[in-house]
Amino acid sequence: MAGLTFKNVVKKYDQNVVVHDFNLEIKDKEFLVLVGPSGCGKTTTLRMIAGLEEITSGELYIGDRLVNDVAPKDRDIAMVFQSYALYPHMSVYENMAFGLKLRKIPKAEIERRVREAAHILDIEHLLERKPKALSGGQRQRVALGRAIVREPQVFLMDEPLSNLDAKLRVQMRAEISKLRHRLQTTVVYVTHDQTEAMTMGDRIVVMKDGYIHQVDTPMNLYNHPKNMFVAGFIGSPSMNFLKVKLVEEKGRLWLVNPAFHLPSIEERREALTPYVNKEIIFGIRPEAIYDDAAFLEANPDWVVDVHVDVLEPMGAEHYVYFSLNEENVIARLDATSQAKVLQRHKVAFDMNMARYFDMETQEVIHRPGYQTAY
Amino acid sequence: MNGLGKSWRRHRMAYLFLTPALVVLAILVFYPLVKGILLSMTDMNQYNMGTKFLKASYHFIGLGNYRTILTSPEFWQITKQTIIWTFVNVFFHFSIGLFLALLLNRQFRGRTVYRILLLVPWAVPSFVSAFAWKWMFNYDYGFINLALTKLGLQPIPWLSHPTWAMVAVILTNVWLGIPFMMVTMLGGLQSIPKDLYEAAVVDGANRWQQFWRITLPLLRSVALTATLLGVIWTFNMFNIIFLVTGGGPVHSTEILVTYSYLQAFGEWKFGMASAYGVIILSFLVVFSSVYYRALHQEEKVF
Ligand SMILES: Nc1ncnc2c1ncn2[C@@H]1O[C@H](COP(=O)(O)OP(=O)(O)OP(=O)(O)O)[C@@H](O)[C@H]1O
Ligand SMILES: [Mg+2]
Numbered sequence: 001m002a003g004l005t006f007k008n009v010v011k012k013y014d015q016n017v018v019v020h021d022f023n024l025e026i027k028d029k030e031f032l033v034l035v036g037p038s039g040c041g042k043t044t045t046l047r048m049i050a051g052l053e054e055i056t057s058g059e060l061y062i063g064d065r066l067v068n069d070v071a072p073k074d075r076d077i078a079m080v081f082q083s084y085a086l087y088p089h090m091s092v093y094e095n096m097a098f099g100l101k102l103r104k105i106p107k108a109e110i111e112r113r114v115r116e117a118a119h120i121l122d123i124e125h126l127l128e129r130k131p132k133a134l135s136g137g138q139r140q141r142v143a144l145g146r147a148i149v150r151e152p153q154v155f156l157m158d159e160p161l162s163n164l165d166a167k168l169r170v171q172m173r174a175e176i177s178k179l180r181h182r183l184q185t186t187v188v189y190v191t192h193d194q195t196e197a198m199t200m201g202d203r204i205v206v207m208k209d210g211y212i213h214q215v216d217t218p219m220n221l222y223n224h225p226k227n228m229f230v231a232g233f234i235g236s237p238s239m240n241f242l243k244v245k246l247v248e249e250k251g252r253l254w255l256v257n258p259a260f261h262l263p264s265i266e267e268r269r270e271a272l273t274p275y276v277n278k279e280i281i282f283g284i285r286p287e288a289i290y291d292d293a294a295f296l297e298a299n300p301d302w303v304v305d306v307h308v309d310v311l312e313p314m315g316a317e318h319y320v321y322f323s324l325n326e327e328n329v330i331a332r333l334d335a336t337s338q339a340k341v342l343q344r345h346k347v348a349f350d351m352n353m354a355r356y357f358d359m360e361t362q363e364v365i366h367r368p369g370y371q372t373a374y
Numbered sequence: 375m376n377g378l379g380k381s382w383r384r385h386r387m388a389y390l391f392l393t394p395a396l397v398v399l400a401i402l403v404f405y406p407l408v409k410g411i412l413l414s415m416t417d418m419n420q421y422n423m424g425t426k427f428l429k430a431s432y433h434f435i436g437l438g439n440y441r442t443i444l445t446s447p448e449f450w451q452i453t454k455q456t457i458i459w460t461f462v463n464v465f466f467h468f469s470i471g472l473f474l475a476l477l478l479n480r481q482f483r484g485r486t487v488y489r490i491l492l493l494v495p496w497a498v499p500s501f502v503s504a505f506a507w508k509w510m511f512n513y514d515y516g517f518i519n520l521a522l523t524k525l526g527l528q529p530i531p532w533l534s535h536p537t538w539a540m541v542a543v544i545l546t547n548v549w550l551g552i553p554f555m556m557v558t559m560l561g562g563l564q565s566i567p568k569d570l571y572e573a574a575v576v577d578g579a580n581r582w583q584q585f586w587r588i589t590l591p592l593l594r595s596v597a598l599t600a601t602l603l604g605v606i607w608t609f610n611m612f613n614i615i616f617l618v619t620g621g622g623p624v625h626s627t628e629i630l631v632t633y634s635y636l637q638a639f640g641e642w643k644f645g646m647a648s649a650y651g652v653i654i655l656s657f658l659v660v661f662s663s664v665y666y667r668a669l670h671q672e673e674k675v676f
Contacts, residue, residue, distance in 0.1 A: 073579070102577060
């Protein structure tokens with residue numbers, strides 16, 4: 001068992017820097033998720049851990065061992081590939097046993113480990129089959145099994161669920177989480193799906209263009225995003241961002257734009273004071289917008305009259321789209337909402353949940369109640 | 375009967391569309407084939423074959439030609455030579471072709487240039503290559519012997535000694551046949567997904583193990599098909615032997631096709647030559663079907 005440490009790791013392809021000055025400590029037995037949009041360097045980072053990609057500069061440790069120049073086979077890692085990369089000419093059993101055979105592990109021990117992994121993954125009945133004769137979900141399990149039998153110090157997984165249909169993905173997501181508790185091993189998991197990241201990770205690394213934007217627990221990312229990118233990336237639908245001017249009137253701070261006039265709560269006054277009479281970004285999550293009578297009555301200052309453009313019934317709730325000052329806003333309203341398409345509707349923004357961002361730096365202004373995870 | 379009738383009615387249009395192709399096939403393939411088999415059972419030669427003025431007077435002699443062939447010592451000697459010729463050639467085509475393909479499959483500077491250079495033997499008309507090699511094998515002025523004597527070695531009687539002559543034609547044909555195998559194998563290599571190698575590396579395989587456990591098994595079906603084609607082509611490779619040694623000295627580099635040609639256009643025994651042709655055909659049919667059955671079993675693996 002071991003953790004991982006990145007110290008100023010940089011990856012360049014020719015002159016093209018794809019991972020910038022990566023510093024991160026991954027704890028032993030932690031489930032760490034790398035998440036970010038396409039091309040942000042997740043796979044590259046994972047492949048550097050595996051040893052499939054050379055590290056241009058900086059240091060990478062597995063446990064206490066500097067592994068920059070250690071061959072993949074000596075790093076004591078196992079990897080699950082996005083494409084599964086099962087050997088097509090070998091049976092499921094042989095696929096799982098391959099790595100062990102190469103390591104000259106005794107036959108009986110190989111057999112024991114493969115059977116056990118197959119049992120855990122519920123693929124015992126498939127051991128004699130060739131990968132071609134398996135469904136996507138079954139292949140996925142075999143790929144996991146091939147990693148499990150190796151009993152490595154670190155599991156690396158590159159979007160292992162992206163080839164599965166939505167339903168199977170949810171199921172396998174839960175299974176990997178279960179498996180991970182059972183195996184008690186460090187896992188580095190790459191995905192571009194924020195739901196996967198939120199539901200599986202102990203901590204999540206949010207990346208963009210080769211930079212780490214924030215490393216935090218799922219709840220901290222959701223509640224205390226460090227900047228607009230993280231705020232927009234985590235949560236679905238995304239946080240709404242509205243450009244407003246901050247003004248002081250009648251002893252209170254107000255967010256003003258042609259479409260509304262909303263008071264900021266007293267607790268934020270101190271943090272926001274330097275921005276008075278300046279433009280800032282007001283961020284509000286779709287789930288922090290309400291339209292029930294009780295909420296509207298209790299908070300008359302927070303009410304905005306909007307024109308509903310689109311309404312998407314999702315079953316338990318409605319996604320309601322409207323625009324304010326030519327910026328699109330989505331609200332997640334309860335299914336009992338009376339909102340109707342192309343009609344005016346009254347909604348209230350829960351200003352306790354408001355987030356504010358600096359226009360220039362896109363960094364959050366003040367994170368009340370934020371506590372680092374570790 | 376009933377089934378056929380039904381099928382005929384249902385697929386009338388399909389048969390109609392197939393007709394032109396079937397007619398062309400019949401003319402191009404079946405007619406010469408049947409004609410050849412029929413001729414092989416006659417004593418046709420240059421005197422009785424008939425001319426504008428003389429009526430053909432050859433006779434049906436049943437399996438007479440076959441009896442003569444199968445009981446003649448030359449036939450067995452030449453069959454042995456044909457088999458040696460075929461397998462030595464295909465062995466070197468395959469191993470050298472695979473070796474070069476493995477080299478070319480790597481990333482390195484100037485890869486395209488090498489690829490093109492290695493295709494040269496294929497691009498040059500084979501009779502040109504054959505004459506070039508024949509000249510290189512010349513005892514007195516050939517490049518090879520000049521090089522050998524420069525190195526202080528004895529010149530080799532390439533084209534006048536039976537064993538050396540065989541070596542010479544095989545060398546020529548190996549040189550000519552490598553590009554095909556190389557290109558085919560390279561195609562096969564490139565169709566193996568890169569991530570399998572990465573998975574194998576993570577699993578702990580070194581280069582050697584990757585080659586034996588991943589590359590070769592996945593190259594198998596391409597290799598088997600290419601080898602089958604190679605065997606058929608080499609077995610029937612007429613022009614190189616004909617141009618380099620002419621089958622000599624004293625039939626020592628003769629193979630069945632060249633000998634069949636000799637029967638027809640040297641001895642003018644057309645019946646006999648046809649019988650040789652039929653024997654060659656049956657060898658290849660038997661070989662291919664046995665081979666294909668084995669191949670098919672391999673295929674089921676995937
Ligand atoms: N072999 C390579 N040569 C040059 N550039 C590369 C190479 N591999 C990746 N890149 C570049 O590095 C960047 C990061 O790629 P990477 O595969 O790590 O992205 P990713 O975050 O995994 O994206 P995705 O979600 O699409 O898989 C991309 O801009 C990509 O174009
Ligand atoms: Mg990727």
